[in-house]
Amino acid sequence: MNRESLLEATRSQMPARRWEHTLGVMSSAVALAKRYGADPERAELAALLHDYCKYWPIDEQRRVYAEEGLDPELLDYDPQLLHGPIAAEVVRKRHGIADEEVLDAIRYHTSGRENMTLLDKMVCLADYIEPGRDFPGVHIIREIADHSLERALIAGLDSTIRFLLDKGKKVYPLTLAARNALLEEAGRAGFGTK
Template identity: 65%
Template sequence: MKREDIIASVKEQMPERRWAHTVGVMETAVLLANRFGEDPVKAELAAILHDVCKYWRTDEQAEIIRKHGLPSDLLDYDKELWHAHAGAWLAETRYGVTDEEVLDAIRYHTSGRENMTGLDKVVCLADYMEPGRDFPHVQLIRQEAEHSLEKALLAGFDGTIRFLLDKGKRIYPLTLAARNGLLVELERQAAARQTEQ
């Protein structure tokens, strides 16, 4: 399916405010991809589709998860996680996206995962920091994103985890794995810099 057709289809499935968010994520993902050496075309495609079924009824999202063998443990956690996996399935089956990197970036844009790819990080971070976002610590995330995908994303996950703890909610294990994985990456980067000196 052509880019313009995908955009038109996604836009009609969400309120205007959410479409404005999607446009912000698209632009930010391209900017971050260019900054950190990732593919901007893949980043934009994943960003276009990242919230494709966010405004579907939750029972429809749950049905996709159950019927198509997606991780059923998602259903035990916050409904905000469901649209990412359902959306990746939709991107492949309805929109003809076959690139696994793009599908994974859609799939893990809310939870993260251990050993995130560069594209995963770009799309997840773009979702956190697009210009329309306004929440505590978003400026810190944006500042870190000037220099480090990993530090910016770590700040994002830390904020999410704090929010969930404050609300007394369960934390999806992949989010903890993603945060821990970023810490390991940052430790490796620091060790490599030490070795170079």
């Protein structure tokens, strides 16, 4: 499928405001790819498709999730986590996306994971820092992203974890594992977390 067809197929899956977000994630992912030496086209593709199924009804997401035989543990956590793994499977089947690294970046853009690839990090971080995002501390995460993907992602995950704790929600273990792995990685690179 060509780029224009994918753009239209994705745009049709979401309201206009989320499409603006998607365009922001795409531009942010491309900028991060250029800054950190990754393939901008793959970053743009993963960013384009990251929220593909986000606005499907939750019952439909749960149905597809079960049909695909995905990890049932995730169903015990916030339903906002479902759309990444579902999108990875749907775009593989509907649009012939076969690049496993692109699919993983889509799959884990909300939760993170241990041993995140460069592409995983860029799409996850781009989702946090795209220009339309406006939450407490986002400007700090953007500044950190100029120097370290790992430190910026730690700050982003910290923000997410604090939000979930403040709302009395459970934190998905993979998110905690991602944060811990990034702390170790940032430490090995000679960076603290502050």
